Amino acid sequence: MTKEEFKFLLTGGVGLANDQPNPGKGWLSDVSWDEFCRLCQMSTVCPQLKGFFEDFKRNISKWHEYYDAVDPHTQPLPSPWQERLTDFQRMMVLRCLRPDKLLPMITTFVSSNLGEKFTHPPPFDLVKTYADSDNVTPLLFILSPGADAMTALLKFADDSGFGGNRFESVSLGQGQV
Numbered sequence: 001m002t003k004e005e006f007k008f009l010l011t012g013g014v015g016l017a018n019d020q021p022n023p024g025k026g027w028l029s030d031v032s033w034d035e036f037c038r039l040c041q042m043s044t045v046c047p048q049l050k051g052f053f054e055d056f057k058r059n060i061s062k063w064h065e066y067y068d069a070v071d072p073h074t075q076p077l078p079s080p081w082q083e084r085l086t087d088f089q090r091m092m093v094l095r096c097l098r099p100d101k102l103l104p105m106i107t108t109f110v111s112s113n114l115g116e117k118f119t120h121p122p123p124f125d126l127v128k129t130y131a132d133s134d135n136v137t138p139l140l141f142i143l144s145p146g147a148d149a150m151t152a153l154l155k156f157a158d159d160s161g162f163g164g165n166r167f168e169s170v171s172l173g174q175g176q177v
Helices: 003-011 030-044 052-058 060-068 087-097 099-114 126-132 150-159
Strands: none
Touching (some): 003 087, 030 087, 087 099
16 A cells, blocks of 8 residues: 555545536435545556546446445445455545445455454453552553443452452542542
């Protein structure tokens, strides 16, 4: 991937005035159309995109089918773009047309290019974490909504002989004063 491709995937490109009429007005939002037009303008730095804009307008019904798919992130792009674009460039197209399905496609991309271990968080190991702490390095738990580490923490404290009144925790969570 190039730096320009990476920046586009993250931002959708710099928003300039777009005077091209949206051929998919009934199903393609103006925001998506503007991003798509910016993607097509990248053909100067991304030669694989040459002719993409014209082909999209010419084959709008095929693109509408792709857009309507329940799982477009697993579907091939209309020909010849599936073969012509790289996996990363196909993510750029999906970002324009169906940004709601970009995260699963990125997960698949990372898994197939870097390995599945990069898409699954490692299991939390309290014993190893505790071994990394000391009397001046406290354990801090930053939890996502619905997560509760207290049960595991209390069990670990009991197993280590520090349960009951020998254990002290401070909650700085939502609603705590």
